[in-house]
Amino acid sequence: MRRIAIVGAGQAGLQLGLGLLGAGYDVTLVAERRPDEVRGGRVTSTQLMFGPTLAIERAAGLAFWDGTAPVMPGFELSNWDPEGEPDAPVRRFTAAFDDEVRSVDQRVKLAAWLELFEERGGRVEYRAVGPAEVAALAAAHELTVLATGRGDLSALFGRDDARSVFDRPQRSLACFYVHGGAHEDADPAAAYVRNTGVPPTGDVIMLRALTVSGPCDILLFEGRWGGAYDCWSDRPAPADGLRRALGLLRTYAPWEYERFREAELTDPGAALYGAVTPVVRHPVARLDGDLCVLGMADVIAVHDPITGQGSNNAARAASHYLAAVVERGGRPFDEGWMRETFAAYWETARHTHAFTDVMLRDPQPEHVRRAVGAAFDHAGTAHRFANGYADPLTYRDWLMDPAGADAYLARLDT
Structure with a gap:
């Protein structure tokens, strides 16, 4: 043997x-x-x-958690600049996943x-x-x-x-596992993987998960250096960190704040800070x-x-x-x-x-910004982008390649 x-x-x-x-x-x-x-x-x-x-x-x-870990049926991407033009609209698209997506603590x-x-x-x-x-x-x-x-x-x-x-971390990271997020049937996107990007602050990503105390939500802050989400260097106690996180949501993703305003940590170890x-x-x-x-x-x-x-x-x-x-x-x-x-x-x-x-690139290459931007106006592109996360090889010929992106976008315009 x-x-x-x-x-x-x-x-x-x-x-x-x-x-x-x-x-x-x-x-x-x-x-x-x-x-x-x-x-x-x-x-x-x-x-x-x-x-x-x-x-x-x-x-x-x-796969011991097929019956207990929440399934996230789709993906939502929102872009908003609260410091830009007055009353600037939130740009948003949603797309269904073709296969199940789960998170187990x-x-x-x-x-x-x-x-x-x-x-x-x-x-x-x-x-x-x-x-x-x-x-x-x-x-x-x-x-x-x-x-x-x-x-x-x-x-x-x-x-x-x-x-x-x-050669160095590109984002300041903080995550929190919480109970008490709103998941009403009238708000199906509340069960999605959701990413809200706020330049130049960063991104906050929300997902459903199964933790030691049952189903929960995870809030992940991806802060650009020097932006409002880059605020975790003092490594606050978990409860203090969550209060800070909710304050950030109130300012930079108020629709998410409404979902999580009553949220509480799942357990004393439910916070993590760092950089990769x-x-x-x-x-x-x-x-x-x-x-x-x-x-x-x-x-x-x-x-x-x-x-x-x-x-x-x-x-x-x-x-x-x-x-x-x-x-x-x-x-x-x-x-x-x-x-x-x-x-x-x-x-x-x-x-x-x-x-x-x-x-992670800041700014992202022009062809990537244009390809992702097309998803806000074209449901087929939104679906293609969302489902590429399951196998990033599928991005090779359109999202990752300048000539491929140009050809793809040209087909959308015809």
Whole structure:
């Protein structure tokens, strides 16, 4: 039985570990926190999963929340400049998703998957590790996969300058999990994924989710540096942060404030602040000379959450790496195989990374602004844009390519 170690118990690490167990491998998983500590801790993300990656979980037998996690049936994008012309209208479009979209608090999902991993005979070592400990794991296992970039571990993998656009965070981030949002039947968009952009302030994104205390809403503020949403450097206590967030909604998205004016935090750990530097790293780290470690998911490709792609990338990476390991049979997991495995995954992941990068650019490229702008006047474009989030490869020939965007827009005008 081949021995494999995985460092990190997030979406990617646990999904891969459970898949390897099911395929008959001896798997050791290194996790920093036990299931009860995960479940009772602070929120870690604004995870949003689309139809194709939900299907991956379902095929793996890991979709335990189909009956309880709210389904978001559509997408709404609003643009408004309250500091522009007097009585400036809100521009808005909505579009239905072709497939289900859900969000399950990682505290719920990862705690349950950790327990399942142990129930199925997986070995879990609950401890923090640094580079020396990772090297020891690599020496004792045929393959070691690093699935967490916390602390010094991400520094093991050098930055890939050819694939990395930014060298610093592009947004100031804050998110809040809340109960008490309005979801009346007369307001169907209240169940949608909604993004309100307010230049030069930033964006606020609303989504439905399942958390430790049941269905909830998530408010994610993506603040442009120096704008009104860039106001979290003092890391306020969660309740104070929510009051500040509601005040921002009252000014910059008053229709959303009316939905959330009675909102309360779901639990004491329901707030998260930070900033993310989008980056792509090289996939293989060398430790102690000849020991190689394979990086996975956001260890190698880090995204800002503005496009909701993080968990989807993790699920795709775990699925791809699992298939590559099984296909390898008894042959060694050498450095060449590691690089080939990542390169094949990157052929899909690069489209997600490019889409997220372009959504962060300020200003956005002219062809992107014109293509997205067409969605406000053309229902077919709105539908195409909204459903591209599920597979950003579909943006390649029209949204991401200047000539393709020109050709697409020309067809709309005929």
